[in-house]
Amino acid sequence: MKTEEASYRDKKVMSIGIVKELTGLSERQIRYYEKRQLLFPERTSTGIRKYSFSDVERLMDIADKIEEGVQTKEIRHELARREEKNRNKTNEIRNRMLQGQLNAHFHSRNY
The missing domain is CATH 1.20.5 (Single alpha-helices involved in coiled-coils or other helix-helix interfaces)
Structure with a gap:
């Protein structure tokens, strides 16, 4: 069951708009973290970024650390x-x- 959980958590299925709503971060912040190689969304054939639930958790962790001054x-x-x-x-x-x-x-x- 752990492997099923991991695979569902790591599937890149969410758009940046949904991630923005879930995390409270702006698109600019999310793209900045990608540019700084802290996050690696997949891209569709048309260039749209897709994120996973693991990415959302990572973004929340990153945001907390940034707030702490890291x-x-x-x-x-x-x-x-x-x-x-x-x-x-x-x-x-x-x-x-x-x-x-x-x-x-x-x-x-x-x-």
Whole structure:
């Protein structure tokens, strides 16, 4: 069920107008955060930006940090560290699962 939640949260389906309403940010602010590489919306074939629920959460987090006086450069570095940590955690889980599958496969062959 967690994977279904993640996929729905990460689907880029909302227009900038909806994101603006959900976050209380202006289109200018949202585009600025994209320009500063804090956010990565998808573009339709006609160039319309599409955002996900994860993007909305990220924007809310960014807005809070900006309000606290954190610079966009610092936020970008923090987001990069967080993403690297998540990648490492995912790889560690994947490796443990593979090791478990290998152990189960070879253990079952011995009986």
